[in-house]
Amino acid sequence: MVRDILRKYGIRGGNHDQHFLVDEHMLDRIVNAADIQPDEVILEIGAGIGNLTERLMVHAKKVIAIERDPALVDVLMNRFGGTEKLEIIHADVLDVDFPKFDKVVSNLPYSISSEITFRLLKHEFSLGILMYQYEFAERMVARANSGDYSRLSVNTHYFADASIIMKVPRGAFSPPPEVLSAVVKLVPRPSTFKVLDEKYFLEFVTAVFGQRRKKMRNSIIRNKQLLGIPDMREFINELPEEMLGKRPENLEPAEFAYLANLLYRHKQGI
Numbered sequence: 001m002v003r004d005i006l007r008k009y010g011i012r013g014g015n016h017d018q019h020f021l022v023d024e025h026m027l028d029r030i031v032n033a034a035d036i037q038p039d040e041v042i043l044e045i046g047a048g049i050g051n052l053t054e055r056l057m058v059h060a061k062k063v064i065a066i067e068r069d070p071a072l073v074d075v076l077m078n079r080f081g082g083t084e085k086l087e088i089i090h091a092d093v094l095d096v097d098f099p100k101f102d103k104v105v106s107n108l109p110y111s112i113s114s115e116i117t118f119r120l121l122k123h124e125f126s127l128g129i130l131m132y133q134y135e136f137a138e139r140m141v142a143r144a145n146s147g148d149y150s151r152l153s154v155n156t157h158y159f160a161d162a163s164i165i166m167k168v169p170r171g172a173f174s175p176p177p178e179v180l181s182a183v184v185k186l187v188p189r190p191s192t193f194k195v196l197d198e199k200y201f202l203e204f205v206t207a208v209f210g211q212r213r214k215k216m217r218n219s220i221i222r223n224k225q226l227l228g229i230p231d232m233r234e235f236i237n238e239l240p241e242e243m244l245g246k247r248p249e250n251l252e253p254a255e256f257a258y259l260a261n262l263l264y265r266h267k268q269g270i
């Protein structure tokens, strides 16, 4: 029982995003959703006391577990030290380059979900099964014309198919977090629309969502320096009026790409 492990090692959690998943059924469902094959390397970010880790190790060739808290690293070493199937990286995940892995399965530290997710999306892997705060998960999978649609939604849609596969109640954790949680299935794939320059496209999306209440026309003009187009006031009229009249939350990901490509071509003189 996961609660017994917490008790044995005197781990209380509560601080530093430490909410341990004690619902064994949920843990099993997460591992099943990952459909781990015997030749696969799994990355786990924030391994905690190893409740998920031990289940991942049953199926995988190897698990690479990143954990920042030295007390929890000691628990992991004590429980699994010497097991060749597990590599423990004692570090802040934001300070390490991700190793090569096939799938990422994690109950993430919620306060850094955003940084981790943007980094993961640029990494090569075949599947992610990731626990997030429910509101964050909703923003990841949101479609245009909804209040949850954001820079995160467009980025996620650009890199991957994302869906919420489980809603997780507070009581599934010890100690219970203040928020509901959700497990997201992330399947990276090539973009479904053409982007001439990925960095420019992502910067464009970030810039215009920085002013999500403004119409695209105003937002683009305001960001002319960042977009590298000082003569924007003349050029803007060459962009499609129906897109300029919308707010970022009403633009489809492919429409962001269309605009970014036109702006990029002009900037590069191509």
Ligand SMILES: C[S@@+](CC[C@H](N)C(=O)[O-])C[C@H]1O[C@@H](n2cnc3c(N)ncnc32)[C@H](O)[C@@H]1O
Pocket (backbone or CB within 6 Å): 016, 017, 018, 019, 020, 021, 022, 045, 046, 047, 048, 049, 050, 051, 052, 066, 067, 068, 069, 072, 091, 092, 093, 094, 107, 108, 109, 110, 112
């Ligand atoms: C929500 S708990 C999940 C623990 C365990 N995997 C589970 O499912 O119960 C998040 C874990 O991430 C760790 N953590 C928090 N911030 C971290 C960081 N910046 N880098 C690495 N680990 C971190 C915490 O110490 C904690 O063990």
